[in-house]
Amino acid sequence: MNPLPIHQSGSTRPHVATQEHPLAQVLLIAVAMLFAAVFLLLPLLNVFSQAFSAGWRHYAREVTSPDTVAAIRLTLLVAVIAVPLNTVFGLLAAWTIARFEFRGKALILTLIDMPFAISPVVSGLMLVLLFGTQGVLGGWLQERGWKVVFAPPGMVLATMLVTLPFVARELIPAMQAQGSEQEQAALTLGASGWQTFWRVTLPSVKWGLLYGVILCNARAMGEFGAVSVVSGHITGETDTLPLRVDKLYHEFDPAAPFAVASLLTLLALVTLALKTWLEWREDRDLKRTLAPDEPIAGESRTIGGGEVPPA
Amino acid sequence: MSIQLQNVSKLFGGVSAVHHVSFQVKEGELVALLGPSGCGKTTVLRMIAGLEQPTEGAIFVRGRRVNDIPVQKRNIGFVFQAYALFRHMTVRENIAFGLKVKKWRRADREVRVADLVRLLKLEGLEHRYPHQLSGGQRQRVAIARALAPKPDVLLLDEPFAAVDARIRQELREWLVHLQHDLGVTMLFVTHDQEEAMEIADRIVIFSRGHIEQIASPREVYENPATEFVARFIGVMNVLEAEAHQGVARRGELEFPAPGVPDGARVRVGFRPYGVRVSPDPAALRYRGVIQHTFFLGLMMRVEIELISGLLVRARLTKEDYSRLGLAEGMEVSFEIRQYRILAGEDAPLEPEMNVL
Amino acid sequence: MAERRFNPLPGFGLTLGFTVCYLSLVLALPLAALALRCLEISWGEFWKLAFNARALAAYRLTFGASFVAASINAIFGTLLAWVLARYEFPGRRFIDALVDFPFALPTAVAGLTLASLFSSEGWLGRWLVPRGIEGAYSVLGVVIALTFVGLPFSVRTLQPVLASLDRGVEEAAATLGAGRWRTVTQIIAPALAPAVLTGFTLSFARAIGEYGSIVFISGNVPFETEIAPMLIVMRLEAYDYTGAVALAVVLMIISFVLLASINGLERWARRFEET
Numbered sequence: 001m002n003p004l005p006i007h008q009s010g011s012t013r014p015h016v017a018t019q020e021h022p023l024a025q026v027l028l029i030a031v032a033m034l035f036a037a038v039f040l041l042l043p044l045l046n047v048f049s050q051a052f053s054a055g056w057r058h059y060a061r062e063v064t065s066p067d068t069v070a071a072i073r074l075t076l077l078v079a080v081i082a083v084p085l086n087t088v089f090g091l092l093a094a095w096t097i098a099r100f101e102f103r104g105k106a107l108i109l110t111l112i113d114m115p116f117a118i119s120p121v122v123s124g125l126m127l128v129l130l131f132g133t134q135g136v137l138g139g140w141l142q143e144r145g146w147k148v149v150f151a152p153p154g155m156v157l158a159t160m161l162v163t164l165p166f167v168a169r170e171l172i173p174a175m176q177a178q179g180s181e182q183e184q185a186a187l188t189l190g191a192s193g194w195q196t197f198w199r200v201t202l203p204s205v206k207w208g209l210l211y212g213v214i215l216c217n218a219r220a221m222g223e224f225g226a227v228s229v230v231s232g233h234i235t236g237e238t239d240t241l242p243l244r245v246d247k248l249y250h251e252f253d254p255a256a257p258f259a260v261a262s263l264l265t266l267l268a269l270v271t272l273a274l275k276t277w278l279e280w281r282e283d284r285d286l287k288r289t290l291a292p293d294e295p296i297a298g299e300s301r302t303i304g305g306g307e308v309p310p311a
Numbered sequence: 312m313s314i315q316l317q318n319v320s321k322l323f324g325g326v327s328a329v330h331h332v333s334f335q336v337k338e339g340e341l342v343a344l345l346g347p348s349g350c351g352k353t354t355v356l357r358m359i360a361g362l363e364q365p366t367e368g369a370i371f372v373r374g375r376r377v378n379d380i381p382v383q384k385r386n387i388g389f390v391f392q393a394y395a396l397f398r399h400m401t402v403r404e405n406i407a408f409g410l411k412v413k414k415w416r417r418a419d420r421e422v423r424v425a426d427l428v429r430l431l432k433l434e435g436l437e438h439r440y441p442h443q444l445s446g447g448q449r450q451r452v453a454i455a456r457a458l459a460p461k462p463d464v465l466l467l468d469e470p471f472a473a474v475d476a477r478i479r480q481e482l483r484e485w486l487v488h489l490q491h492d493l494g495v496t497m498l499f500v501t502h503d504q505e506e507a508m509e510i511a512d513r514i515v516i517f518s519r520g521h522i523e524q525i526a527s528p529r530e531v532y533e534n535p536a537t538e539f540v541a542r543f544i545g546v547m548n549v550l551e552a553e554a555h556q557g558v559a560r561r562g563e564l565e566f567p568a569p570g571v572p573d574g575a576r577v578r579v580g581f582r583p584y585g586v587r588v589s590p591d592p593a594a595l596r597y598r599g600v601i602q603h604t605f606f607l608g609l610m611m612r613v614e615i616e617l618i619s620g621l622l623v624r625a626r627l628t629k630e631d632y633s634r635l636g637l638a639e640g641m642e643v644s645f646e647i648r649q650y651r652i653l654a655g656e657d658a659p660l661e662p663e664m665n666v667l
Numbered sequence: 668m669a670e671r672r673f674n675p676l677p678g679f680g681l682t683l684g685f686t687v688c689y690l691s692l693v694l695a696l697p698l699a700a701l702a703l704r705c706l707e708i709s710w711g712e713f714w715k716l717a718f719n720a721r722a723l724a725a726y727r728l729t730f731g732a733s734f735v736a737a738s739i740n741a742i743f744g745t746l747l748a749w750v751l752a753r754y755e756f757p758g759r760r761f762i763d764a765l766v767d768f769p770f771a772l773p774t775a776v777a778g779l780t781l782a783s784l785f786s787s788e789g790w791l792g793r794w795l796v797p798r799g800i801e802g803a804y805s806v807l808g809v810v811i812a813l814t815f816v817g818l819p820f821s822v823r824t825l826q827p828v829l830a831s832l833d834r835g836v837e838e839a840a841a842t843l844g845a846g847r848w849r850t851v852t853q854i855i856a857p858a859l860a861p862a863v864l865t866g867f868t869l870s871f872a873r874a875i876g877e878y879g880s881i882v883f884i885s886g887n888v889p890f891e892t893e894i895a896p897m898l899i900v901m902r903l904e905a906y907d908y909t910g911a912v913a914l915a916v917v918l919m920i921i922s923f924v925l926l927a928s929i930n931g932l933e934r935w936a937r938r939f940e941e942t
Contacts, residue, residue: 021847031746032749033758036766038791039818041765042784044768108690112690114926118919118922119915120876121876121878122899125899125915126701130697134908136703183676221773224775243775261779264773268772269771272765275771
C-alpha cells in the first residue's frame with residue numbers, strides 16, 4: 001500500500017467516439033471544481049487571509065516572537081533527526097525486501113505499514129507507556145535523570161515512529177520495478193556490494209528517494225497528535241510549530257495562530273511544488289525515445305546491406 | 312582449456328534444471344549453448360558467471376576452480392539479454408565502470424575506453440545515455456562494457472533476441488569478426504538454431520537440462536546424435552510408420568527397415584534435401600501435387616501432397632526449380648534418397664540410410 | 668539438505684539485521700509496552716472502559732463520520748479524478764497538483780482553517796450558518812475535516828487506474844452501438860469499482876485515526892462531538908492510563924483489520940490484470 005502513488009497527469013488526447021456530451025462535460029467539470037474549491041482552494045486561501053487580518057505588523061511580530069522562533073527550532077531539530085534516520089532505514093529495508101526472498105518478509109512489510117494504521121495519538125500513548133515515569137522503562141530512566149517523554153527526545157521518537165514508512169514505501173516498489181539486473185551487471189564487472197549500492201542502485205531510484213524524503217519531511221514537521229501526547233506542552237521548550245498553533249488558538253488573539261499556521265502552509269506549498277517538479281523529472285527520465293536501429297557505422301565488411309546477393 | 316564443466320547439476324526446489332552436464336571450451340573458441348526455452352542453457356551460463364550456484368559438480372575457468380569464488384572475483388564478462396546498462400550513466404561511464412572498480416589509472420582508462428569505442432563502432436555516442444540509443448547500439452555498449460576489464464571469457468545471454476530481424480544478420484557476422492580479431496573465448500546462449508549454426512565453432516545442444524550433442528555445426532546437421540537434435544536442427548519430414556517384413560510403411564511411402572519386428576511402430580525422418588523431384592509424374596517412385604512453393608532466397612522449398620493426404624517437404628535450388636519447370640499445382644513424382652529410422656528423443660540415432 | 672536460494676547480491680545479513688533492529692526499537696518495543704499494559708487489565712475492567720457509554724458515543728462518531736467522509740470522497744473524489752484525467756480546461760494542472768494539499772498540510776492547520784472557514788464569520792460560514800448549516804463545532808464539522816484529510820487518497824488511487832484504462836474497449840463498445848451512458852455504467856464503472864473501493868477504504872482508515880484537525884473543528888463535546896482519539900487524550904491527561912489503553916487497543920484492532928482488508932482488496936482489484 002502506497003501512501004500516495006506517484007501519478008502522471010492523464011493524457012487528454014481527443015477520443016472522438018468516446019466523449020461525453022459537451023454539456024455533460026461542462027457540468028461535471030463545474031461540480032468537480034466546486035468540490036475542489038470548497039475543500040482545497042478556500043481552506044488554503046483562508047489561512048493567509050486570516051493571518052494578515054490584523055495587519056502586516058502584527059503578522060511579522062507574531063512570526064518572529066521568541067516562542068515562535070523556539071518552536072521553529074524544535075520543529076527543525078525533530079525533522080533533522082527523524083528524517084535522515086528514517087531515510088537510512090528506508091534504504092536498507094528496501095534493499096532487503098526488494099532484492100532478497102526470505103521467510104518473514106510479509107511480517108516485516110506489515111510492520112512497516114503499521115504507522116499508517118495506528119492513530120498518531122495511540123503512537124504517542126505507546127511511547128508514554130514505554131518511556132513515561134510510570135512506564136516500562138520509566139524507573140530505569142529516572143535513575144539516570146534522563147527525560148524522554150515531556151522532552152524533545154520523546155518528540156523525536158514519536159515523529160520517527162509516525163513517519164517510519166514514508167521513504168521505505170516509496171523505495172520498495174521502485175526497486176522492485178527496476179529489477180536487479182543492473183546490480184548483477186555491476187557484480188560481474190567486479191564491484192563490491194557497497195560500490196554496487198552507491199554507484200548503481202541509489203542513482204537509479206533517486207527520484208523515488210527524493211520524493212519519499214520530501215513526504216517524510218512534510219509529515220515530520222507537521223505531526224500533531226503523537227507529538228502532542230508526548231510533549232507535555234511546555235511553551236518555549238517542547239512546542240513544535242503545530243503545537244504552537246494549538247496553544248495560540250486557545251489564547252485570545254484570533255490572527256496569531258493563523259500567522260504561525262501560514263508558515264506551515266508555506267511549507268506545504270513548497271512540498272507540493274517540489275513533488276510536482278520531481279514527478280516531472282521522473283516522467284522525463286522515463287520517456288524512452290527509441291531510435292530506429294541503424295546499421296553499424298563506418299566500414300562495413302559485408303557487401304550491400306545484408307541482403308543475399310543474387311546467385 | 313578456457314572453460315570446463317564437470318558433472319554440473321542444478322536443482323531449483325527439487326526440480327532438476329540442469330542434469331549432470333559436462334563440457335569444455337577451448338581458448339579462443341566461439342561456442343553456442345543451444346536449446347528450446349527452459350532447457351537449462353541460461354542456468355548453465357549463469358553458473359559459469361557465478362550468478363547461480365551449482366548444486367553439484369565443478370566449474371573451472373582457465374584451470375581455476377571457481378565454485379567458491381564470488382561473481383565479483385571471477386573476471387568473466389557477462390552480457391545480459393536486456394543489456395542491463397546503467398541507465399543513469401553515459402556510454403563512456405558504462406564502459407569505464409569495470410575499470411574504475413579495478414582502480415585503473417585515469418589515463419589508462421581513457422585509452423581503453425577509446426579503444427573499445429572504436430572497436431565496437433560507437434564513435435559519436437560516448438556522451439549519450441542508454442535511453443537515447445537504439446537496440447543495436449545498446450547491445451554494443453553492453454559488449455564493450457563487459458570487454459573493457461579484459462575478462463578471461465565473455466558470456467552472452469541471447470545476445471540477439473531483442474534486436475530487429477533486419478539487423479540481426481549483420482550483427483551476427485560482426486560478432487564473429489570481433490571474436491576472431493580479439494581472440495576472446497566466447498560462450499553464448501541462444502534458442503535460434505540458425506544463429507548457432509551460422510556463427511558458432513561448436514554447438515552444445517541442450518534439452519530438458521541435459522546435453523544431447525556437442526559438435527560442429529556441420530556435424531550436428533549431417534550426423535545428429537539423437538532424434539531431438541535431428542528435429543531441432545534444420546527442417547525435417549517426420550512420419551509414423553508401421554513395419555511389416557522389414558519395411559516401414561505409411562500411406563504410399565515405404566522405407567526398408569531391416570531388423571525391425573513386424574507390427575512395430577517406428578518414426579521415420581528425412582531431410583528435404585534428400586528428396587528428389589521430377590516434373591514427369593511417371594519418372595520416379597511416388598506421385599503427388601505441388602501444393603505450395605516457399606521462396607527461401609537461394610533455395611526453394613516445395614510442399615508436395617500425395618493422394619493419401621501426406622505432405623512431404625522437398626528442397627531444391629532456384630536453378631533446378633526453374634530448369635525442371637516446376638510450378639504450384641503441378642503433378643510431379645519424387646523419390647526419397649536418404650532417410651533415418653528415429654528411435655525416440657533421447658536415444659542415439661540410427662545412421663542415415665541411403666536409398667540407391 | 669535444505670536448499671537455500673542462492674543470491675549473488677551481497678549484504679543480506681547486514682541489511683536484514685539493521686532493519687529488524689530498527690523496527691524493534693522504534694515500533695515493536697512501544698507496541699509491546701502497549702500490549703503489556705493491556706494484559707494487566709482484567710477482562711471485566713477492559714469491557715467497562717472500552718465500551719462504556721461515552722466510549723460508545725466516541726466510536727459512533729469516529730466510525731460514522733469517517734464512513735460518511737469516505738463516501739463523500741468516493742463519489743466526489745472519483746468525479747474529480749475523472750475530470751482531471753479526461754478533460755482539458757484552464758487550471759487543470761493547478762488543481763491536479765493541489766489535490767495533494769491535504770496530504771502535505773499539517774492536520775492542525777487543516778482543522779484551524781476549516782473551522783474558521785465554516786464559522787459564522789468565515790467565507791463559507793457567513794451564508795451557511797444563517798441557513799442552519801453549522802460547519803464548525805459540530806458533527807458536520809468533523810465530517811468536513813475528515814473529508815478534507817482523506818481527499819487525496821481517493822483521487823490518487825483512482826487516477827492511475829483511469830489513466831491505464833484501455834480506450835479501445837470504449838471504442839469497441841461504441842462500434843457495437845452502445846450509447847455513452849451505457850458505456851460508462853456497464854463498461855467503465857465495473858473497471859473502476861475496485862479502485863473506488865480501495866480509495867474508500869484508504870480514506871476510511873485514514874479518517875479513523877485522524878486527530879489533529881478534529882481537535883480544532885469539533886468542539887470536543889463529550890457524547891456529541893468527541894471522537895475516540897480525543898477521548899484517549901482526555902483519559903491520558905487525567906492519568907487514567909488504563910482507560911486510555913483499553914480504548915487504544917480497540918481502535919488498533921479495528922485499524923489492523925482494515926489494513927489487512929486493504930491489502931486483500933488491492934490484490935482482488937488486480938485479478939483481471941495480466942501478471
